[in-house]
Amino acid sequence: MQLTKQHIADANGNLKGHQADYYYLSQKLIDQGVDVDALVQKVADFQVAIPSWALGAGGTRFGRFSFHGEPGNLEQKIGDVGILHALTQTAGAVSLHIPWDTPTDYAAVKQIADQNGIVFDAINSNTFQDQPGTKHSYKHGSLANSDEAIRAQAVAHNNEVVRIGEKLGSKTLTIWLADGTSFPGQRSFQKALSQTEKSCKEIYGELPQDWSLLIEYKPYEPNFYSTVIMDWGTSFMLANACGDRAYTLVDLGHHLPNSNIEQVVATLMSKGKLGGFHFNDSKYGDDDLTVGSIKPYALFLIFNELVYGMANNPQNPDLAWMIDASHNIKDPLEDLLQSLEAIQEAYAKALLIDQKALEAAQLNHDVVKCQEILQGAYRTDVRPLLQKARLNGGGALNPIEAYRSLKVREGLIGERGKHTVATGL
Numbered sequence: 001m002q003l004t005k006q007h008i009a010d011a012n013g014n015l016k017g018h019q020a021d022y023y024y025l026s027q028k029l030i031d032q033g034v035d036v037d038a039l040v041q042k043v044a045d046f047q048v049a050i051p052s053w054a055l056g057a058g059g060t061r062f063g064r065f066s067f068h069g070e071p072g073n074l075e076q077k078i079g080d081v082g083i084l085h086a087l088t089q090t091a092g093a094v095s096l097h098i099p100w101d102t103p104t105d106y107a108a109v110k111q112i113a114d115q116n117g118i119v120f121d122a123i124n125s126n127t128f129q130d131q132p133g134t135k136h137s138y139k140h141g142s143l144a145n146s147d148e149a150i151r152a153q154a155v156a157h158n159n160e161v162v163r164i165g166e167k168l169g170s171k172t173l174t175i176w177l178a179d180g181t182s183f184p185g186q187r188s189f190q191k192a193l194s195q196t197e198k199s200c201k202e203i204y205g206e207l208p209q210d211w212s213l214l215i216e217y218k219p220y221e222p223n224f225y226s227t228v229i230m231d232w233g234t235s236f237m238l239a240n241a242c243g244d245r246a247y248t249l250v251d252l253g254h255h256l257p258n259s260n261i262e263q264v265v266a267t268l269m270s271k272g273k274l275g276g277f278h279f280n281d282s283k284y285g286d287d288d289l290t291v292g293s294i295k296p297y298a299l300f301l302i303f304n305e306l307v308y309g310m311a312n313n314p315q316n317p318d319l320a321w322m323i324d325a326s327h328n329i330k331d332p333l334e335d336l337l338q339s340l341e342a343i344q345e346a347y348a349k350a351l352l353i354d355q356k357a358l359e360a361a362q363l364n365h366d367v368v369k370c371q372e373i374l375q376g377a378y379r380t381d382v383r384p385l386l387q388k389a390r391l392n393g394g395g396a397l398n399p400i401e402a403y404r405s406l407k408v409r410e411g412l413i414g415e416r417g418k419h420t421v422a423t424g425l
Contacts, residue, residue: 001079001083001411001412001415002079002082002083002086002115002116003082003083003086003087003406003408005394007086007406008086008394008396008402011396011397011401011402011405011406012391012396012397012402013397015391015397018384018387018388018391018397021383021384021387022384022385022387024384025380025381025382025384025385026384026385029352033354034352036385039348039351039352039385040385040388040389041389042347043090043344043347043351043385043386043389044089044389044390044392046090046321046343046344046347047090047091047092047093047321048090048091048093048279048321048322048323048340048343049091049093049094049095049121049122049320049321049322049323050081050084050091050093050094050095050322050323050336051094051095051097051322051323051324052074052077052094052096052097052100052101052424053097053100053101053326053422053423053424054324054325054332054335054336055070055071055077055080055081055332055333055336055422056070056071056332056421056422056423056424057070057328057332058288058326058327058328058332059326059328060328064328065328065329066419066420066421067331067332068409068413068418068419069409069412069413069414069415069416069417069418069420070332070416070420070422071416071420071422072416072420072421072422072423073423074096074101074102074103074104074109074423075108075109075112076416077094077422078094078109078112078113078118079112079116080333080412081116082112082115082116082118083333083403083408084333084336084337084340085116085117085118086116086394086395087337087390087395087396087399087402087403088337088340088341088390088395088399089389089390089393089394089395090340090343090389090390090395091336091340092117092118092119093118093119093120093121094113094118094119094120094121095120095121095122095123095124095174095322096124096164096165096168096170097123097124097126097424098123098124098125098126098157098160098161098164099126099131100126100423100424101424102164103164103167103168106167106168109168110168110169113168119169120165120168120169120170121170121172121320121322122170122172122173122174122214122276122320122322123162123164123165123168123170123172123173123174124161124173124174124176125157125158125161125173125174125175126157127142127143127154127157127158127178128142128176128177128178128222134153135153136149136150136153137150138150138154138178141177141178141179141180141187141192141228142154142177142178142179143155143177143179143195143196143199143200144177144179144180144187144192144193144195144196144199144228145179145195146187146191146192146195151195151198151199154199155199155202155203158173158175158203159203159206161173162206162207162208162211165211166208171210171211171212172212172213172214172275172320173203173207173211173212173213173214174214174216174249174276174320175200175203175213175214175215175216176216176218176249177196177216177227177228177229178222178223178227179192179196179223179227179228179229180192180220180222180223180225180226180227180228180230181223181225181226182223182224182225183225184225186225187226189226192228193228193234196228196229196238197238197241200213200215200238200241200242201241201242204242204243204245204246207245211245212245212246212247212275212317213239213242213245213246213247214246214247214248214249214275214276214320215229215235215238215239215242215246215247215248215249216229216235216249216254216278217230217231217232217234217248217249217251217254218230218251218254218286219231219254219255219256220285221285221286231255232248232250232264232267232268235248235249236248236268236271236273239273239275240273246275247273247274247275247276247317248268248273248274248275249275249276249277249278249320250264250265250268250274250276250277250278251277251278251280251286251324252278252279252280252281252282252291252299252302253278253280253281253282253286253287253288253324254278254286257284257285261298261302262298262301262302262304262305265302265305265306265309266305266308266309268316269305269306269309269310269313269316270309270313271315272313272315272316272317273316274309274316274319275317275319275320276319276320276321276322277306277319277320277321278322278323279291279299279321279322279323279324279325279339279343280323280324280325280339281293281295281299281325282294282295288324288326288327289325289327290325290327290330290335290338290339290342291323291325291338291339291340291342291343292338292339292341292342292343292345292346293338293342296342296345296346297378299342299343299346300346300349300350300377300378301374302346303346303347303349303350304350304353304374306319306347306350307347307350307351307353308355311355321343323336323340323343325339331409333403333408333409334400334403337399337400337403338400340399341386341399344386344389345382345383345386348382348385348386349377349378349380349382350377352377352380352382353373353374353377354373354377357369357373358370358373358374361373
């Protein structure tokens with residue numbers, strides 16, 4: 001199923017209400033010295049990758065509830081990303097997870113991607129599960145395993161993932177490890193970290209010269225006593241050990257409760273070592289909830305640091321943006337539409353912050369003024385700006401409403417049936 005410009009134009013209907021809202025907001029912002037056209041263009045240019053595993057229903061450790069019309073293969077998943085991009089104009093990339101979504105026909109996959117205006121972003125390896133035909137088990141770890149043969153197998157898998165990515169035009173490999181322990185005394189912390197560093201260096205040494213390595217971290221789960229790459233500092237250390245093209249990847253859910261993620265972001269960008277960002281939301285831990293559904297102000301504060309960092313840290317690379325959320329009670333595409341809206345909203349609000357005024361207030365130790373500047377931007381309803389950015393690119397005024405009025409899920413069920421199950425989660 002592919003949405004045309006006419007489909008979306010029909011769903012948009014009369015735009016008079018939007019035009020009035022946009023005119024009112026834009027005039028107000030212009031009076032404040034905001035270059036509204038430039039801001040709208042920045043929002044339009046902001047592209048977020050969709051992970052291939054998020055297009056089907058998610059699951060928990062206890063079960064998975066399938067959603068009707070799920071994409072049964074990679075080609076269908078890319079088609080679903082195309083639907084998201086047609087509606088939002090901000091989902092112009094897909095991030096594959098290998099071996100869940102290893103292409104069987106590269107030409108066909110690339111053709112479908114081209115037809116939908118989709119490029120291939122960072123590609124993700126999987127050494128946290130045993131796959132059919134794999135000689136060695138990752139039950140007790142992969143890149144950190146005490147068994148050299150198992151580590152070699154995990155390194156070889158990552159090298160193969162890179163070769164797959166090269167065929168698709170990817171330029172980045174993301175590594176996330178489940179390696180760790182569930183009980184005290186189970187492993188030597190130092191040996192596990194040393195073996196992980198050695199493995200990461202081997203993978204980095206085989207990367208093409210125009211590729212980057214992103215090292216993700218997580219404090220717990222699936223192991224609950226220790227995780228080898230437990231925090232941003234460990235990832236940062238490993239990235240430095242590997243080389244200039246290795247970076248830390250921040251996932252919003254991969255922190256202990258109440259961590260100051262915006263400070264982590266600022267620190268990494270100042271050192272030129274923030275390479276990627278995974279968006280989701282949480283109440284308790286790595287809940288993988290819809291972006292902005294629980295802590296929208298925290299997301300805004302993070303974007304404040306991201307916007308400042310992108311403007312003031314030329315030593316930091318362009319970031320790989322991706323949604324990493326997966327919930328099992330929503331239509332996956334509606335969930336992703338909501339996440340994309342929340343990301344753009346936080347970004348647009350952060351762009352409204354008067355950084356010069358904020359710096360002046362900081363230098364004057366005017367704590368109240370600092371808060372007023374931040375919250376003034378946060379309280380601004382920027383939705384007309386997001387709508388303008390989408391409309392300029394031929395997207396939907398209101399993506400969720402368009403998705404439903406066009407009966408996209410019903411169309412997917414008609415094409416695929418009710419009982420298809422997406423690969424991966």
